[in-house]
Amino acid sequence: xxxxxxxxxxxxxxxxxxxxxxxxxxxxxxxxxxxxxxxxxxxxxxxxxxxxxxxxxxxxxxxxxxxxxxxxxxxxxxxxxxxxxxxxxxxxxxxxxxxxxxxxxxxxxxxxxxxxxxxxxxxxxxxxxxxxxxxxxxxxxxxxxxxxxxxxxxxxxxxxxxxxxxxxxxxxxxxxxxxxxxxxxxxxxxxxxxxxxxxxxxxxxxxxxxxxxxxxxxxxxxxxxxxxxxxxxxxxxxxxxxxxxxxxxxxxxxxxxxxxxxxxxxxxxxxxxxxxxxxxxxxxxxxxxxxxxxxxxxxxxxxxxxxxxxxxxxxxxxxxxxxxxxxxxxxxxxxxxxxxxxxxxxxxxxxxxxxxxxxxxxxxxxxxxxxx
Amino acid sequence: xxxxxxxxxxxxxxxxxxxxxxxxxxxxxxxxxxxxxxxxxxxxxxxxxxxxxxxxxxxxxxxxxxxxxxxxxxxxxxxxxxxxxxxxxxxxxxxxxxxxxxxxxxxxxxxxxxxxxxxxxxxxxxxxxxxxxxxxxxxxxxxxxxxxxxxxxxxxxxxxxxxxxxxxxxxxxxxxxxxxxxxxxxxxxxxxxxxxxxxxxxxxxxxxxxxxxxxxxxxxxxxxxxxxxxxxxxxxxxxxxxxxxxxxxxxxxxxxxxxxxxxxxxxxxxxxxxxxxxxxxxxxxxxxxxxxxxxxxxxxxxxxxxxxxxxxxxxxxxxxxxxxxxxxxxxxxxxxxxxxxxxxxxxxxxxxxxxxxxxxxxxxxxxxxxxxxxxxxxxxxxxxxxxxxxxxxxxxxxxxxx
Numbered sequence: 001x002x003x004x005x006x007x008x009x010x011x012x013x014x015x016x017x018x019x020x021x022x023x024x025x026x027x028x029x030x031x032x033x034x035x036x037x038x039x040x041x042x043x044x045x046x047x048x049x050x051x052x053x054x055x056x057x058x059x060x061x062x063x064x065x066x067x068x069x070x071x072x073x074x075x076x077x078x079x080x081x082x083x084x085x086x087x088x089x090x091x092x093x094x095x096x097x098x099x100x101x102x103x104x105x106x107x108x109x110x111x112x113x114x115x116x117x118x119x120x121x122x123x124x125x126x127x128x129x130x131x132x133x134x135x136x137x138x139x140x141x142x143x144x145x146x147x148x149x150x151x152x153x154x155x156x157x158x159x160x161x162x163x164x165x166x167x168x169x170x171x172x173x174x175x176x177x178x179x180x181x182x183x184x185x186x187x188x189x190x191x192x193x194x195x196x197x198x199x200x201x202x203x204x205x206x207x208x209x210x211x212x213x214x215x216x217x218x219x220x221x222x223x224x225x226x227x228x229x230x231x232x233x234x235x236x237x238x239x240x241x242x243x244x245x246x247x248x249x250x251x252x253x254x255x256x257x258x259x260x261x262x263x264x265x266x267x268x269x270x271x272x273x274x275x276x277x278x279x280x281x282x283x284x285x286x287x288x289x290x291x292x293x294x295x296x297x298x299x300x301x302x303x304x305x306x307x308x309x310x311x312x313x314x315x316x317x318x319x320x321x322x323x324x325x326x327x328x329x330x331x332x333x334x335x336x337x338x339x340x341x342x343x344x345x346x347x348x349x350x351x352x353x354x355x356x357x358x359x360x361x362x363x364x365x366x367x368x369x370x371x372x
Numbered sequence: 373x374x375x376x377x378x379x380x381x382x383x384x385x386x387x388x389x390x391x392x393x394x395x396x397x398x399x400x401x402x403x404x405x406x407x408x409x410x411x412x413x414x415x416x417x418x419x420x421x422x423x424x425x426x427x428x429x430x431x432x433x434x435x436x437x438x439x440x441x442x443x444x445x446x447x448x449x450x451x452x453x454x455x456x457x458x459x460x461x462x463x464x465x466x467x468x469x470x471x472x473x474x475x476x477x478x479x480x481x482x483x484x485x486x487x488x489x490x491x492x493x494x495x496x497x498x499x500x501x502x503x504x505x506x507x508x509x510x511x512x513x514x515x516x517x518x519x520x521x522x523x524x525x526x527x528x529x530x531x532x533x534x535x536x537x538x539x540x541x542x543x544x545x546x547x548x549x550x551x552x553x554x555x556x557x558x559x560x561x562x563x564x565x566x567x568x569x570x571x572x573x574x575x576x577x578x579x580x581x582x583x584x585x586x587x588x589x590x591x592x593x594x595x596x597x598x599x600x601x602x603x604x605x606x607x608x609x610x611x612x613x614x615x616x617x618x619x620x621x622x623x624x625x626x627x628x629x630x631x632x633x634x635x636x637x638x639x640x641x642x643x644x645x646x647x648x649x650x651x652x653x654x655x656x657x658x659x660x661x662x663x664x665x666x667x668x669x670x671x672x673x674x675x676x677x678x679x680x681x682x683x684x685x686x687x688x689x690x691x692x693x694x695x696x697x698x699x700x701x702x703x704x705x706x707x708x709x710x711x712x713x714x715x716x717x718x719x720x721x722x723x724x725x726x727x728x729x730x731x732x733x734x735x736x737x738x739x740x741x742x743x744x745x746x747x748x749x750x751x752x753x754x755x756x757x758x759x760x761x762x763x764x765x766x767x768x769x770x771x772x773x774x
Contacts, residue, residue: 279640280406280407281639281669
């Protein structure tokens with residue numbers, strides 16, 4: 001069968017997301033009022049007509065499994081194909097599953113799944129990239145160029161980016177050099193870690209890496225095969241965000257208040273799907289006020305809310321003041337509480353008259369289910 | 373497989389008293405309360421009450437309703453056994469078959485469907501009421517009384533009783549008399565149009581009613597009086613929650629306003645959720661200059677103007693300088709810069725251009741001529757255009773008289 005198959009890597013990474021990843025992988029961090037980060041790449045795949053997606057899981061993935069469920073909300077609950085969750089398989093009788101040392105090792109662990117892929121090509125991506133990209137265009141470019149591998153990259157060099165691959169391109173856009181963690185990446189393109197290649201090439205690479213005891217996609221393939229394989233770039237300078245710290249989480253969240261950015265993230269032709277909840281519309285009381293905010297359904301606003309992101313089911317009681325905050329699902333702010341620069345995780349309750357002040361440069365993160 | 377209880381939902385009515393709002397859709401598909409359509413209420417009530425088999429009887433303009441219901445998944449009614457079924461009228465052998473002649477005839481024509489589940493009890497529901505109700509409790513009361521028919525009733529003020537179908541009861545809530553819109557009501561218990569029947573009994577009465585050429589094949593006019601006359605045990609089941617028939621423009625507007633005040637009809641209260649099928653839209657955005665008061669906003673909305681005492685459904689845009697007061701804006705409506713909407717129901721995907729004025733306050737004109745202004749779905753109002761209170765326009769921008 002022609003077409004694309006999606007593989008999403010979702011495993012733990014070393015980030016500075018502090019409380020926000022205490023119980024989850026970066027992929028299931030809530031974002032933009034009603035989504036989890038993985039929704040963006042998953043929806044990009046679905047919107048490109050991809051019907052089969054495998055998610056390679058590792059680490060604290062319960063929250064992610066709970067979110068994805070059968071894949072119904074992404075129209076991926078199918079008799080054939082659809083969403084497949086691929087948790088680690090403890091084949092070494094140790095009972096202890098160590099971290100993947102690299103993508104090739106993770107892929108080797110699901111080789112039988114790869115063998116069963118019905119499509120001719122595979123698109124691989126990370127689950128922690130927030131992007132709304134027309135992958136069908138990337139696929140078409142891959143077919144047109146006749147390349148072995150197509151890698152999506154951007155000329156936007158993210159100052160916060162760590163552990164990032166950089167590409168040097170020749171005049172035809174072919175990747176001639178891949179470097180890691182450059183101090184001065186001027187003149188390079190930053191990889192967004194989205195790759196398209198044929199199923200057969202992927203299987204060959206997995207087998208070759210396994211037999212040579214190689215586990216890292218960068219060193220074994222991008223660097224090791226730069227000459228023998230045609231690795232082509234696809235430059236995407238639209239919105240793409242990866243979140244490494246609470247500060248960056250905060251900045252990326254409030255950035256959505258800018259209509260231009262919102263239009264890129266929520267493209268009308270490429271809707272972002274997520275797990276549905278059944279909330280009524282949000283109610284704003286006569287005593288409440290709300291300005292410059294993103295507000296999901298099911299909220300009750302009786303206090304003052306400004307420059308903030310409210311997830312589903314948040315309630316802000318009379319006299320409370322919420323400014324420059326991100327309040328996740330079902331957060332309750334009781335009467336007369338004051339919150340500035342706070343990122344409150346799910347189900348946090350801020351008691352009456354409490355005052356919590358973070359700072360623009362250091363937003364205060366409050367762990368899930370806390371009572372303050 | 374046998375089911376103890378199934379529900380039959382009458383959703384075929386044209387809803388002619390909603391005029392332009394139902395010129396292209398059946399009444400149960402009319403949007404309500406920001407996220408919902410009217411039919412979400414009975415469907416969600418069924419699911420929450422544990423009734424997993426629902427037949428939806430459609431007839432008038434069913435396309436949008438059919439696609440909205442789909443597999444029934446949003447209401448958890450996509451089942452291996454049972455689930456939601458759309459039941460349109462159909463032809464039978466010998467070229468017999470007809471439109472549904474009345475509410476009872478609609479069920480009569482689907483006796484075969486009900487028999488597939490061999491239920492002990494059948495709940496008959498309407499597709500034009502807004503309420504949260506646990507039908508399971510009503511079925512329990514029906515069983516406990518050993519009744520042939522149980523009718524849910526609501527206490528209404530005595531001076532309004534003559535507008536309803538009134539049930540006169542004895543001391544044990546046995547129904548002794550039924551009066552349709554009586555001048556001298558014998559009780560103030562109004563029928564809510566929700567019935568539980570023991571299926572064997574109802575089946576008998578439906579077949580006999582069909583044989584009567586003079587019958588209008590209607591539950592209220594024929595089946596219920598016939599059962600009463602025959603001395604069947606019929607009881608009234610008292611309901612004291614919020615219930616409203618939204619069959620008229622005024623009552624539809626009223627019910628939306630009732631929802632805003634969050635008294636008896638609190639949709640944010642989560643113990644009895646109402647489910648809906650919704651497009652994937654981002655959360656609402658409320659801009660810097662926006663002023664939102666005593667209103668609801670829904671996902672996909674973008675509000676930069678003033679919104680007071682109003683219901684904004686999903687995907688509504690209110691541009692800067694625009695004002696919306698005491699109005700119900702259905703999905704996808706755009707109110708452009710400086711336009712003002714007062715006391716109006718604005719149908720799906722209407723576009724109100726800059727500086728236009730729709731409707732007006734009750735104080736703004738002669739109280740005798742004042743009324744809610746209504747725009748049918750897809751109406752486009754030009755720049756600076758004025759639409760007076762109590763006016764109704766259809767998609768072609770023609771005025772429709774009530």
